[in-house]
Amino acid sequence: MQVTVLYVGSSLLAPLKNAEREINREYKLDLRVAAYNFGSPLDQLEWGAVDHDLAVSDIVVVIHVMDGENAARLVPALERYRERHHAVVVINCMPELMRSTRMGSLDFGRFFGNDSTYNEKGRKGEGEQRTFGRVVRLLGTAGSWISRQARGNGSSGDSNKRRRGHGQYLKLVDKLPNILRFVPTAGRLRDVKNYLYLFCYFLQPTPRNIRSMILFALKHYVPHERLRKLKIDIPAPEAMPSVAIYHPDAPKLFETFEAYRKWYSGRMPKSKVQSSKSKQIPLDAESTVGLLLMRPQVVSKTTKHYDALIHAIEGEGLSVIPAISTLMDNREACQKFFIDTSPSPKSKVQRPTSNIQATDKGQLTTDKQQSRVSQIVSLTGFSFVGGPAMNDSLAASAFLTNLNRPYRSAVSLDTQSIEAWNESLTGLNPIQAGMQIAIPEIDGATEPFVYGGISAKDVEPVALEDRCQRLARRLRRANRLRRAPRSELKLALVLFCFPPNKGNIGTAADLDVFPSVWDALRRLKADGYDVELPRSSEELRERLLGGNSEIFGATANVAYRMDADEYRRLCPYVDEIEPEWGTAPGRINSFGNELLIQGLTLGKLFIGVQPTFGYEGDPMRLMMARGGAPHHGFMAFYTYLSSLLNVDAVVHVGTHGALEFMPGKQVGLSGACWPDRLVGELPNIYIYSVNNPSEGSIAKRRSYAELISYLTPPMENAGLYRELASLKELLLAYRQTTDERERARLFDAIEESSRSLNFADSRLRSIGARCL
Secondary structure, X not given: OEEEEEEOOOOOHHHHHHHHXXXXXXXXXXXXXXXXXXXXXXXXXXXXXXXXXHHOOOEEEEEOOOOHHHHHHHHHHXXXXXXXXXXXXXXXXXXXXXXXXXXXXXXXXXXXXXXXXXXXXXXXXXXXXXXXXXXXXXXXXXXXXXXXXXXXXXXXXXXXXXXHHHHHHHHHHHHHHHHHOOOOOOHHHHHHHHHHHHHHHHHOOOHHHHHHHHHHHHHHHOOOHHHHHOOOOOOOOXXXXXXXXXXXXXXXXXXXXXXXXXXXXXXXXXXXOOOHHHOOOOOOOXXXXXXXXXXXXXXXXXXXXXXXXHHHHHHOOOEEEEEEEOOOEOHHHHHHHOEXXXXXXXXXXXXXXXXXXXXXXXXXXXXXXXXXOOEXXXXXXXXXXXXXXXXXXXXXXXXXXXXXXXXXXXXEEOOOOHHHXXXXXXXXXXXXXXXXXXXXXXXXXXXXXXXXXXXXXXXXXXXXXXXXXXXXXXXXXXXXXXXXXXXXXXXXXXXXXXXXXXXXXXXXXXXXHHHHHHHHHHHHHXXXXXXXXXXXXXXXXXXXXXXXXXXHXXXXXXXXXXXXXXXXXXOOOHHHHHXXXXXXXXXXXXXXXXXXXXXEEEEOXXXXXXXXXXXXXXXXXXXXXXXXXXXXXXXXXXXXXXXXXXXXEEEEEOOOOOHHHOOOOOEOOOOOOHHHHHHOXXXXXXXXXXXXXXXXXXXXXXXXXXEEEEOOOOOOOOOOOHHHHHHHHHHHHHHHOOOHHHHHHHHHHHHHHHHHOXXXXXXXXXXXXXXX
C-alpha cells in the first residue's frame, strides 16, 4: 500500500515518516508514505519521481499547493491515474486542485457544481435535509477558506472582514470535531464527514493526528484484504491551542502570558554563556525579543531550528517570548502575548503603544497599553497579515506603527534544501525570495537572515548554528541601541568615495553630504550623544580631508594605522583575500607594513571614509561578482569599526557605497558572502535616497540595512536660453565635424557669437580647446 503526500513546507515530513514506521510496526503492514515538498517548481527529474509515486498510490493527499506550475502538472496527473487512486484528498489548495478531491461518492468537481446527485431536494425528511445543508456549508468553509482569504483587494475594510472571518474559522477549527460527532455516518453524508475528519486531523498536525489521518484514509478507502481483517481504532482529533507560547525547555504550551511568566521567572537560563550580560530581569520589556513561530512546526514537533535560535538569543542575555502564530494573521498572537493591558508602575520605561483592535475605518484604537517586547522577529516566512494567500500591508503597517517596535523577518529554508542554497550563486530560489523576503519587506520587515532549513538528507528542519549565533548577536546589539544611555553609545558615520580617486569623498546622489552630516552631529549632541561638534560643515570638511593626509599620501586624515600582524589577528578572512590582492597589507590604503584607516574621531563618534572598490580602471568589477574578494584596505576598515573601535552602530551616509555590492549571493546571504562578513554584527543604518528603491532593496537584503529615506531636492537642470543655446549647438557641431573647411567656418561663427555674447578671447580659446 502507498500514500503520497504533496505538501508545501517542512513541518509534515518527519511526522509522516514516523507515522509510516509506527503503522507498519503496530499493524504489520507493508505501507510506504512518499512525501514531497511542493514549495517550488520541480525539475524534470524531481517530477519524474513524483509521477512514478502517483502512478502506484492508493491514497493521494495534497495540501497548501498554490504554485501554478506544480498545479498545472498535478491536475492532469491526478486525472490520468484516476482509476488507480482510491481517494484523492485536497486541502487548502488553489481551486483547480480543490476540484480534484475524490473520496468514495464525494467528488468536489461535481459537488460544487450543478449535478443533481448532490443537489437533490425533498427526497428525504426535512430534518435530514437541514443536517445535510449544515454539513455542506461546513464543507464549503473548509474547501474554500484559502481562496476566500485571497480574494480581497487589500483595503482596510477587507482586512477587517478577513480578520472577523479568520476568527470565525479558528472557532470552527476548535468546534468542528464535536460537531462531527452528531453527523450521520451513513448515506450521502458519509464521505463528506470523512473529508471533514481528515481536515480536522490536518489542522492539528500533531504526530498522533498525522498518524490518525493516514490510518483513517487507509481504513475507509483502501479495499485491501489485510486492512479488512484488522481492528483499527482511530482516536478523535487531538486539539491544540490556536495561539500559545512555546519554549523548548518547557513541559507544555502556555495559553496565557501570566502562566509563561511564572514558569520563565522560576527557571535558570539554559545558556552556554553565563556572564554579566545575562544577569537581568527575566522578561524585562526592554530586553525581551518577541518571536513569531509557525504553528504547524510547533504542533508537529519539528522545532530544532527554532530551539537553537531561542537558546542562542538567551545566550546573549536577552529574554524571549516565542509565540505560536496562526497561519493567516499574526496580530492575534501579538495582541495576546506581546502587549500588556495592565502595565506595572515599577516599569523603568513606559512607552505607550495602542490597542490593536481594528475599527471600521481600518485604524487602530488608542487605549494606552505597554509592549512586553523590545523587538519582534517573525520566523513564519509569510506576510504579517494574510499568510501565504495574500498580503494586507496596510493592516500590517497600521498594527506595527502603533506597536512601535522594530520588526524583523528571518528566513528558514523550507522550499529549497540547505545544500541547494549553499551551492547557489543566487541564494534563495524565486519562491523563497518572493515569500520570505519581498512580501515581509512590504510589511516593513528587515534583517532577512537565513538561520535554518531542511537538509536534502533529512526530514525536518535543522538550525544553522553559526547563523543562529550571528543573528542573536545582531539582536543583542540592536537592543543595546534602545537600552544604553546615549552618552555611552559609539557611532560610526561612513562617507563614500565613488568614483574612486576623483575628488569625490563625501558625495552622494541628491545629497549635500557635509552640511547634512554636520547637522546630524549637531542633533546627536543635542540628544545627549558624546560628540565633538566642529564650528561649521566647512571646518568638518577641512579636518576630514586635511589633517595628516599629506604625510601618508592619503586622500583623507588617517585616524588609525593597523599593522599587518594586528590585521591578521583581528580578521579571520585574510587568507581568502590574499589570492586576489597579494600578501597583506597590499598596495591600497597602505603605508609600509600598515593599513590606513581614514577618518576623524569626534568624541565617541567616528566619521570614516569607505575605501575604494580597488579596481581603479574598472571600479564596478566587484559588484555582486561570483568570485573575488574586497581588498585588504576595505576589509581592514570594517574590521577596525567592529573589533577595535567597537562601535554600537554604523551609519552609511548617502546613496550609495560599495559594501552591499561586494561578492556573494544576491539574496539570502551565507557566512561566505562578503557583505555579511564585512557588516558582521553591526546594526546598519543607511541614509538612502527615496527615489532609488531598487538599490535600496539591495542595501536591505545584502547588508541588513535599516533605511532612512531622504527626499530628492526640488531642482532640475536650468539649461541654456536664446543665443547661448545657439552657441552650444555651434560648439557641438565644431566638435563632431571632421571636415577642415567646415571647422574653419564654424570657428568663425563661434568667434562672432562669443563676441556678441561678451565672452573674452581667453574664454573662447578655453572652450575651443575642450571641444578639440
